Amino acid sequence: MKDIENNSDIQLLVDEFYKKVNEDELLSPIFNEIAQVNWKDHLPKMYKFWSKLLLGENEYQGSPFDKHIQLPIGENHFNRWIQLFLETLDAHFAGSKATEARLKAQSIANIFNFKMKTIQASGYIR
Template sequence: MPDIISEADIKLLVDRFYERVNADPLLAPVFNEAARVDWSHHLPQLYDFWSGILLGTARYRGRPFPKHIPLPISEAHFQQWLALFFATVDAHFAGPVADEAKLRARSIGQVFASRLGQLGRLSVL
């Protein structure tokens, strides 16, 4: 399998991941009912976010954490988010950037969970 090396790869990763999120009985209600995500607006922001992290671009402008504060999320939500993210990466990519994507996702999840007062450490796969 290829590694993540291009904007097309970032788009594939983000699109496939959020397809899984939208089909997930635990996560879909948070995104679609609680947060009421406008996917046509949100997905391009996510492309920029992950492109910046994995490809070094600098298009993303935002503060993602504050948007999560009012949401009804628990450690179980973070665990599921990570499991789906890891599964998506593993289904489409292999290599050092793919590994970095999983490392960064785990780190982001841990920071968000900690800042939101969730107990425990996130462990996935």
Template sequence: METKRDISTLADIQLMVDSFYGTVREDELLGPIFNNLIQDRWPEHLEKMYRFWDTILLDSHTYHGAPFHPHATMPVNSVHFTRWVQLFRATVNNLFEGAKAEEACWRGEKMAQMFLSKIEYYQGQPPLR
């Protein structure tokens, strides 16, 4: 059995991001939304996600921007975010184990909760409590 290691390098971040979005693109629920919005700009999106997660997990300060804004008008609800979290957690746990992997899962879940709350607010729905 292969021993998993923790997330510790940019190459690890790239593997996590590429694996996750590879799964998302094929997912019956999320794939059509992401593929429709991103279209042929996947390399640009993945590069941005490498920088985002590198900054969050490895303290590299390579990402500059506001991550919520591009998501504000996405046609999504709690079902989509639940699926996103499931796929993200499964990807991280299939590839890695350790403190940074746990942090990635925790941060992904918190980010999804925040994005959903903001999207519901902007759509005029009461946020989940």
């Protein structure tokens, strides 16, 4: 298997991952029914997000956590998200960038989960 080397690789990773999300009985309703994600807009943002994290490109602008605050998600959702992401990553890539993607995805899931727990425990919702 090859490593993540360019934007085409990022696009493959993102597209294959979100195919799994859209077929998942836990995550699909969050993305499609509750958040009502516009996939035509969301996927290019995710390409830019992961290209920034893994390839050092600077096209992504945004604060990804803010979009999650209002969603009814918890640890089980983050666990499933990371499971699907890592399955997708491992099915297509191996190497130092793939390892970096693994570590960054796990960190994102852990940070988002911690922040959501903190917000939910405080009763603060924007």
